[in-house]
Amino acid sequence: MEKYYEKELLEELHDVQETYGFISEEDILRISKKRNIPKAHLYGVISFYSMFHLEPTGKYIIRICDSVSCRLNNSVELLKTLKEYLNVEENQTTKDKKFTLEVVECLGHCDEGPVMMVNDTYYTHLTTNKVIKILDSLE
Secondary structure (H helix, E strand, C coil): CCHHHHHHHHHHHHHHHHHHCCCCHHHHHHHHHHHCCCHHHHHHHHHHCCCCCCCCCCCEEEEEECCHHHHHCCHHHHHHHHHHHHCCCCCEECCCCCEEEEEECCCCCHHHCCCEEECCEEECCCCHHHHHHHHHHCC
8 A cells, every 4th residue: 555545544544533532343344445445454554553442442541651761660560550540451441431541662751751641641750649649630
């Protein structure tokens, strides 16, 4: 597939994700037919990019960095705290649909770890207490 078409496809997937919060099977079928792209290709694109979801997500998507530098700065303890506080595992959404917890490879703030991203906001130099305060502040 040409890069031009790939860019258009990514834009369409972003639009669907932004509108509905995830990309449904119906959306995949519609895009597949419209663009004459095999469903397998669409699933490959969607699974490659971590910002795309095939299931509904919470209002707040929490991404914890799992890079080496964040691990050295205690991100493992932050993840444990988040799992306990939210009562979910990685890639799960809370029962009230408020939070989805994801672990990602890098958030690009390696000198400020550990790092967490909530939707589009970055939080750096985190401690377990700071993480709980951040979550408590979200409505």
